[in-house]
Amino acid sequence: xxxxxxxxxxxxxxxxxxxxxxxxxxxxxxxxxxxxxxxxxxxxxxxxxxxxxxxxxxxxxxxxxxxxxxxxxxxxxxxxxxxxxxxxxxxxxxxxxxxxxxxxxxxxxxxxxxxxxxxxxxxxxxxxxxxxxxxxxxxxxxxxxxxxxxxxxxxxxxxxxxxxxxxxxxxxxxxxxxxxxxxxxxxxxxxxxxxxxxxxxxxxxxxxxxxxxx
Amino acid sequence: xxxxxxxxxxxxxxxxxxxxxxxxxxxxxxxxxxxxxxxxxxxxxxxxxxxxxxxxxxxxxxxxxxxxxxxxxxxxxxxxxxxxxxxxxxxxxxxxxxxxxxxxxxxxxxxxxxxxxxxxxxxxxxxxxxxxxxxxxxxxxxxxxxxxxxxxxxxxxxxxxxxxxxxxxxxxxxxxxxxxxxxxxxxxxxxxxxxxxxxxxxxxxxxxxxxxxxxxxxxxxxxxxxxxxxxxxxxxxxxxxxxxxxxxxxxxxxxxxxxxxxxxxxxxxxxxxxxxxxxxxxxxxxxxxxxxxxxxxxxxxxxxxxxxxxxxxxxxxxxxxxxxxxxxxxx
Numbered sequence: 001x002x003x004x005x006x007x008x009x010x011x012x013x014x015x016x017x018x019x020x021x022x023x024x025x026x027x028x029x030x031x032x033x034x035x036x037x038x039x040x041x042x043x044x045x046x047x048x049x050x051x052x053x054x055x056x057x058x059x060x061x062x063x064x065x066x067x068x069x070x071x072x073x074x075x076x077x078x079x080x081x082x083x084x085x086x087x088x089x090x091x092x093x094x095x096x097x098x099x100x101x102x103x104x105x106x107x108x109x110x111x112x113x114x115x116x117x118x119x120x121x122x123x124x125x126x127x128x129x130x131x132x133x134x135x136x137x138x139x140x141x142x143x144x145x146x147x148x149x150x151x152x153x154x155x156x157x158x159x160x161x162x163x164x165x166x167x168x169x170x171x172x173x174x175x176x177x178x179x180x181x182x183x184x185x186x187x188x189x190x191x192x193x194x195x196x197x198x199x200x201x202x203x204x205x206x207x208x209x210x211x212x213x214x
Numbered sequence: 215x216x217x218x219x220x221x222x223x224x225x226x227x228x229x230x231x232x233x234x235x236x237x238x239x240x241x242x243x244x245x246x247x248x249x250x251x252x253x254x255x256x257x258x259x260x261x262x263x264x265x266x267x268x269x270x271x272x273x274x275x276x277x278x279x280x281x282x283x284x285x286x287x288x289x290x291x292x293x294x295x296x297x298x299x300x301x302x303x304x305x306x307x308x309x310x311x312x313x314x315x316x317x318x319x320x321x322x323x324x325x326x327x328x329x330x331x332x333x334x335x336x337x338x339x340x341x342x343x344x345x346x347x348x349x350x351x352x353x354x355x356x357x358x359x360x361x362x363x364x365x366x367x368x369x370x371x372x373x374x375x376x377x378x379x380x381x382x383x384x385x386x387x388x389x390x391x392x393x394x395x396x397x398x399x400x401x402x403x404x405x406x407x408x409x410x411x412x413x414x415x416x417x418x419x420x421x422x423x424x425x426x427x428x429x430x431x432x433x434x435x436x437x438x439x440x441x442x443x444x445x446x447x448x449x450x451x452x453x454x455x456x457x458x459x460x461x462x463x464x465x466x467x468x469x470x471x472x473x474x475x476x477x478x479x480x481x482x483x484x485x486x487x488x489x490x491x492x493x494x495x496x497x498x499x500x501x502x503x504x505x506x507x508x509x510x511x512x513x514x515x516x517x518x519x520x521x522x523x524x525x526x527x528x529x530x531x532x533x534x535x536x537x538x539x540x541x542x543x544x545x
Contacts, residue, residue, distance in 0.1 A: 136310035136313065136314055139247045141463055149431065186412065186415065186462060186465075188464060191244070192464050
């Protein structure tokens with residue numbers, strides 16, 4: 001039997017849910033700014049992250065889809081996405097703080113990406129082909145077929161990858177290849193990543209990093 | 215590139231279009247793509263690429279026209295409101311730039327037409343065949359025959375057929391979306407669960423697909439922004455075959471034959487814009503095109519308590535029947 005309290009809680013939940021657009025994560029950017037202090041050591045106060053050649057790059061969070069960011073940290077908390085640097089920090093936030101932080105970063109202006117500056121013209125052209133046209137001979141579908149027009153993201157499941165640091169993009173593609181990252185819905189990304197070779201990864205990461213994020 | 219297969223080949227031979235990689239460390243792939251190989255006697259063609267076009271010695275003006283055709287094929291939404299009135303592009307059904315086997319590669323139309331077409335009971339040439347897609351799959355109206363856009367689209371098809379002898383009305387490898395019959399009667403209920411699990415992430419639980427900044431991204435699979443009741447893919451075997459050979463994106467053949475039929479059963483039991491051949495009566499329209507078309511679909515039948523197609527909804531366009539749907543009698 002439902003208690004009165006439970007009934008009230010359910011009704012309030014329905015009311016709140018009703019008043020929000022379906023895609024909006026229930027978070028508060030102002031509270032998120034305060035809670036994001038723990039994130040800024042790596043992801044920086046402006047959410048720009050950092051491209052670190054020959055090291056571990058930290059992704060730009062500024063301007064990313066809030067639901068996507070939220071889901072990723074939830075996955076870190078649950079252990080379905082694993083990263084040694086991120087692991088301790090992911091555990092520091094409550095669910096509400098996590099929502100707040102995700103909304104906060106999603107509303108920050110996009111910052112420039114770095115990496116891939118030394119890529120040759122030929123590699124950039126190959127990266128552009130993979131990102132926009134794919135290589136169907138190897139059943140590598142174009143990145144944009146999921147990641148949206150201009151690879152700037154499509155909904156909560158397909159994050160923007162244009163204007164992301166090349167080092168981070170390449171790291172993630174390799175992580176999918178070797179199974180270190182395995183939290184993509186229906187393995188849509190894993191299936192593509194494992195068909196790519198190192199040249200593909202470097203070329204597409206370099207090209208994407210140079211494209212506008214919005 | 216064109217060749218006729220005379221020797222039996224293994225079931226999973228990968229011809230050059232399909233040569234798939236093995237990871238550097240020679241680990242087996244977790245998500246291999248095992249596209250069926252050609253059968254003895256089949257005609258195998260690997261269409262040229264856009265890079266081949268640039269490298270060719272075709273006239274610059276012809277190259278420009280084919281590039282335009284390619285661009286229209288890949289981004290048909292640029293004709294939105296003029297010729298296209300839903301969220302589809304040519305590439306939505308004809309995947310891999312119209313070149314991929316078992317994704318209804320389009321070059322075949324350039325070498326077997328003109329030919330008699332049961333769907334409209336007369337001889338169609340390439341332009342009229344392309345026009346059919348605009349009328350049904352795009353829920354729209356085609357560019358005029360001989361217009362810049364129609365010539366460009368036809369030129370792209372013809373380019374993809376480079377090297378194929380014309381009028382070999384034979385057995386082409388990779389044609390259409392072939393699928394075996396299901397073992398069990400397709401099930402709406404199973405299809406619904408499978409759709410939620412495998413399709414809804416892109417095509418949405420309500421079938422409306424996904425739009426990004428107001429632009430079509432993942433196509434709608436039912437409803438006002440999807441193909442209409444006259445599109446070939448409302449036929450259960452066509453949609454089941456499309457799914458089996460091509461979906462989810464990047465994981466063809468991951469849905470079993472039965473699952474593909476079940477999902478098709480579910481999707482094609484939903485409403486969509488009216489068949490442009492509608493006579494004003496859904497029963498009469500179903501009857502008129504029953505043998506050649508509607509016997510394979512649910513138009514004019516009751517599904518989930520609803521008589522499908524019993525409405526005047528034409529979707530986003532403001533007309534029912536485009537100009538090209540007319541008999542050709544030579545009288």
